[in-house]
Amino acid sequence: xxxxxxxxxxxxxxxxxxxxxxxxxxxxxSNYYMHWVRQAPGQGLEWMGIINPSGDSTSYTQKFxxxxxxxxxxxxxxxxxxxxxxxxxxxxxxxxxxxxxxxESYFDYWGQGTLVTVSS
Amino acid sequence: xxxxxxxxxVSAAPGQxxxxxxxxxxxxxxKNYVSWYQHLPGRAPKLLIYDNNRRPSxxxxxxxxxxxxxxxxxxxxxxxxxxxxxxxxxxxDTSLSVVVxxxxxxxxxx
Numbered sequence: 001x002x003x004x005x006x007x008x009x010x011x012x013x014x015x016x017x018x019x020x021x022x023x024x025x026x027x028x029x030s031n032y033y034m035h036w037v038r039q040a041p042g043q044g045l046e047w048m049g050i051i052n053p054s055g056d057s058t059s060y061t062q063k064f065x066x067x068x069x070x071x072x073x074x075x076x077x078x079x080x081x082x083x084x085x086x087x088x089x090x091x092x093x094x095x096x097x098x099x100x101x102x103x104e105s106y107f108d109y110w111g112q113g114t115l116v117t118v119s120s
Numbered sequence: 121x122x123x124x125x126x127x128x129x130v131s132a133a134p135g136q137x138x139x140x141x142x143x144x145x146x147x148x149x150x151k152n153y154v155s156w157y158q159h160l161p162g163r164a165p166k167l168l169i170y171d172n173n174r175r176p177s178x179x180x181x182x183x184x185x186x187x188x189x190x191x192x193x194x195x196x197x198x199x200x201x202x203x204x205x206x207x208x209x210x211x212x213d214t215s216l217s218v219v220v221x222x223x224x225x226x227x228x229x230x
Contacts, residue, residue, distance in 0.1 A: 105153075105155075107155070108167050
């Protein structure tokens with residue numbers, strides 16, 4: 001069965017970086033786009049960006065330009081999301097999600113979420 | 121402030137029918153498919169509806185989706201206590217070139 005297993009919770013200081021991993025299994029990893037979505041405390045879902053199946057193309061929402069990098073390792077079936085220059089407003093649960101059909105922006109499988117806390 | 125507008129909360133009694141609305145614009149719902157997610161606290165969101173009205177395997181037919189113009193709706197029939205959760209609509213916004221979500225609707229089963 002399809003599984004997306006994310007790395008554990010992180011506590012970071014303002015200005016630091018965090019790298020969250022998402023290991024996929026149960027399907028052909030190289031055939032699917034992957035997205036990252038976050039949810040701040042008491043807030044709704046916020047889309048961060050997408051990485052294509054081969055990992056050579058990404059697109060990020062403008063809010064995170066210059067601070068976010070999404071990568072993927074086909075050999076291990078893992079995608080990564082690195083967010084730099086962290087501020088308190090980046091405290092959130094970060095989810096990886098698989099795009100259900102190429103070119104359609106719906107997510108049929110999600111990781112369990114990784115809580116990132118930014119605090120001095 | 122979310123691009124898509126959902127009511128913050130809705131409630132109904134067990135067994136009743138409940139509808140959640142999602143309002144957008146010509147650049148998002150008006151042009152693209154809508155999906156719906158159920159989100160329980162501490163859990164990963166779960167896809168309920170995609171392509172406006174299609175259900176993934178394993179999702180009961182108590183859940184249905186519809187779209188008309190720049191609005192969409194999620195219907196839940198035979199409401200159960202286990203349906204208490206936050207529900208989100210989502211779609212692509214062609215003008216912004218981003219995925220957009222509604223602000224979420226908290227469903228309470230009375």
